[in-house]
Amino acid sequence: MLQHLPVLPLLIPLLTGVLLLLPPLSDSLPRQRWMGALSALLQLAVAITLLREVHTQGTLVYAVGEWQPPFGIVLVADRLAALLVLLTAFLLLCVQLFSCADEDQKGRFLHPLLMFQALGIQGAFITGDLFNLFVFFEILLIASYALLIHGGGAQKTLANVHYVALNLAGSALFLFALGIMYGTFGTLNMADMQQRAARIEADDLYLAKAGAMLLLVVFGLKSAMTPLHFWLPRAYAAAPAPVAALFAIMTKVGVYSLWRVHGTIFGADAGALANVAQPWLWPLAWLTLVVGIIATLASQTLRALTANLVIVSVGSLLLMVALDSREATAGGLYYLVHSTLATALMFLLAGLIIRQRGKAEDRFVQARPVSQPILLGTLFFLAALALIGMPPVSGFIGKALMLKAALVGERALIIWPPILVGSLAALIMLSRTGGTLFWRIRGENSDPIRVHPSQQVAVWLLVITLPLMVVFAGTITGYAGLAAEDLRRGLQLPQLAPAPALVLETGGDDNA
Amino acid sequence: MEFTFAMSVGVLTTAGIYLMLRAQTFPMIVGLTLLSYAVNLFLFASGRLTVNGAAIVGSSQHYADPLPQALVLTAIVIGFAMTAFVLILAVRARSDLGNDQVDGRQLPEQRSTLGDALAVKMEQKQSRKSDNGKRKQP
Numbered sequence: 030m031l032q033h034l035p036v037l038p039l040l041i042p043l044l045t046g047v048l049l050l051l052p053p054l055s056d057s058l059p060r061q062r063w064m065g066a067l068s069a070l071l072q073l074a075v076a077i078t079l080l081r082e083v084h085t086q087g088t089l090v091y092a093v094g095e096w097q098p099p100f101g102i103v104l105v106a107d108r109l110a111a112l113l114v115l116l117t118a119f120l121l122l123c124v125q126l127f128s129c130a131d132e133d134q135k136g137r138f139l140h141p142l143l144m145f146q147a148l149g150i151q152g153a154f155i156t157g158d159l160f161n162l163f164v165f166f167e168i169l170l171i172a173s174y175a176l177l178i179h180g181g182g183a184q185k186t187l188a189n190v191h192y193v194a195l196n197l198a199g200s201a202l203f204l205f206a207l208g209i210m211y212g213t214f215g216t217l218n219m220a221d222m223q224q225r226a227a228r229i230e231a232d233d234l235y236l237a238k239a240g241a242m243l244l245l246v247v248f249g250l251k252s253a254m255t256p257l258h259f260w261l262p263r264a265y266a267a268a269p270a271p272v273a274a275l276f277a278i279m280t281k282v283g284v285y286s287l288w289r290v291h292g293t294i295f296g297a298d299a300g301a302l303a304n305v306a307q308p309w310l311w312p313l314a315w316l317t318l319v320v321g322i323i324a325t326l327a328s329q330t331l332r333a334l335t336a337n338l339v340i341v342s343v344g345s346l347l348l349m350v351a352l353d354s355r356e357a358t359a360g361g362l363y364y365l366v367h368s369t370l371a372t373a374l375m376f377l378l379a380g381l382i383i384r385q386r387g388k389a390e391d392r393f394v395q396a397r398p399v400s401q402p403i404l405l406g407t408l409f410f411l412a413a414l415a416l417i418g419m420p421p422v423s424g425f426i427g428k429a430l431m432l433k434a435a436l437v438g439e440r441a442l443i444i445w446p447p448i449l450v451g452s453l454a455a456l457i458m459l460s461r462t463g464g465t466l467f468w469r470i471r472g473e474n475s476d477p478i479r480v481h482p483s484q485q486v487a488v489w490l491l492v493i494t495l496p497l498m499v500v501f502a503g504t505i506t507g508y509a510g511l512a513a514e515d516l517r518r519g520l521q522l523p524q525l526a527p528a529p530a531l532v533l534e535t536g537g538d539d540n541a
Numbered sequence: 542m543e544f545t546f547a548m549s550v551g552v553l554t555t556a557g558i559y560l561m562l563r564a565q566t567f568p569m570i571v572g573l574t575l576l577s578y579a580v581n582l583f584l585f586a587s588g589r590l591t592v593n594g595a596a597i598v599g600s601s602q603h604y605a606d607p608l609p610q611a612l613v614l615t616a617i618v619i620g621f622a623m624t625a626f627v628l629i630l631a632v633r634a635r636s637d638l639g640n641d642q643v644d645g646r647q648l649p650e651q652r653s654t655l656g657d658a659l660a661v662k663m664e665q666k667q668s669r670k671s672d673n674g675k676r677k678q679p
Contacts, residue, residue, distance in 0.1 A: 164619070167623070171622065171626065178630075186633055187645045190630060194561070200619075201576045201579075204583075205583055208583045208609075211584075211609065
């Protein structure tokens with residue numbers, strides 16, 4: 030069983046998703062909830078086992094169908110992939126529990142779609158093949174199209190039209206890039222590409238560069254890099270709370286792909302192709318941060334505010350990708366985990382606040398109080414601390430690590446101000462939000478709406494991780510450092526033997 | 542052959558992008574479809590263009606690279622599913638938002654399409670009828 034460990038994070042959500050669509054489960058919501066929760070727990074257990082295996086034994090390579098690496102598709106679980114799979118599985122569990130309260134009654138197929146979304150995200154993290162990455166992108170996208178519109182409504186439809194159109198155009202660009210890559214490299218296996226990058230012939234050099242830049246556009250679109258980020262606030266603000274929480278990790282898939290492709294394949298050892306995206310990544314990452322900060326200050330609802338904070342966090346992460354050092358990658362990885370959990374928590378809280386606040390939803394206006402001000406207020410305070418990056422919870426360490434990584438030469442001059450101003454903007458806006466939502470109140474709230482027990486569990490699970498990430502900061506940063514080294518070294522496939530010579534049987538043999 | 546091939550990919554891409562930049566859902570979908578055709582052709586060419594080549598080693602003089610064919614097949618299947626989804630979404634958007642603009646808003650200068658012109662005429666006719674009815678009553 031253990032030898033099949035890397036493929037389990039794909040098989041379990043796939044099979045669960047299919048089972049959820051079949052008769053014994055499809056006609057009963059309680060059974061779907063149990064099955065979904067059990068499957069999420071199982072995935073979490075598998076992800077933890079995978080992480081431990083990878084940490085003790087090094088990178089696990091799984092050749093699907095025993096086709097050898099340069100020809101077949103491989104799944105590669107290194108420390109980075111294992112950590113992100115664990116993060117996804119944990120997030121899926123929280124989202125699954127949260128949606129059991131009432132969200133899954135607003136439309137059909139929420140549970141199977143969540144499974145397929147998890148399949149796409151985990152697959153994107155664990156694959157070692159560029160075309161396979163495209164396929165998993167499409168799986169996570171088509172699940173997200175349907176999830177975004179879950180429950181229906183004009184607002185969601187409008188956001189979805191933009192989201193779908195942009196991503197379909199992005200997929201077309203991705204395929205163009207893949208065609209160029211295959212035409213110039215002769216392979217789409219990431220480890221193989223990394224070895225061949227330095228040996229690209231001069232004729233193909235500009236084609237390969239064009240392909241790399243196309244991939245930058247594609248991953249930029251996925252991760253909401255500045256000129257390509259306009260879809261994000263509307264889509265995330267319109268999505269149902271648990272879906273938005275799961276989407277918190279989708280932008281990180283783009284950042285991860287940038288690390289894998291532009292950090293490793295086109296990394297420092299790529300000869301003439303080394304760091305092709307670097308000159309573009311710098312200004313774009315910086316601009317993303319600045320635009321995110323401005324948008325944060327202009328937000329009108331809690332959901333829009335959180336969505337804009339996602340852009341700010343993506344900007345910081347892109348800066349870490351652009352910095353391209355061991356410290357930057359490790360710090361970025363810690364911050365990535367933290368910001369995913371913190372934004373997911375804030376999206377879930379926004380869902381709870383909307384439920385209790387009635388018509389005013391989460392707009393920053395005077396309205397009736399929420400029915401459980403102490404519980405929601407405390408949770409909001411903790412989430413806000415994490416998002417701002419204040420000491421008792423994990424945001425502080427993440428930001429400190431990133432600032433420390435940027436402390437090289439003159440680069441600190443351009444990296445420090447936007448990251449610090451981003452924290453200030455978050456501080457201003459989140460204090461204003463908390464003040465408005467919980468203190469600027471009018472009238473009484475006599476609604477019996479309470480936070481559902483399963484929602485409580487989901488939210489507290491996320492809250493607990495924030496201090497835990499501080500308590501175990503040493504362990505996590507140590508692990509992140511090793512993961513960064515793994516990433517920078519690239520995927521080393523042990524079986525990557527020189528291709529056996531193809532014997533072309535032509536002429537004589539055919540006639541015989 | 543190379544020239545024809547390159548031209549057809551280029552023309553399909555150009556037409557696809559032009560249509561995608563229209564602010565209405567139906568031209569956008571047609572544009573996406575054209576773009577995906579262009580992509581499929583392009584992927585096909587990434588294994589180099591050969592004539593009379595089979596993808597099985599030994600069955601013909603030239604050996605055609607089978608991988609791009611597999612990639613194109615996957616891309617076609619995925620593109621098909623996506624097109625089906627986006628069509629349903631467009632119909633849904635038409636009924637939810639009341640028009641086929643991608644922004645969901647009818648721009649004033651764009652009320653000149655055939656459907657809108659007809660709608661305006663119908664409105665005028667109805668208002669005239671109701672005016673006549675009012676006049677007859679007293």
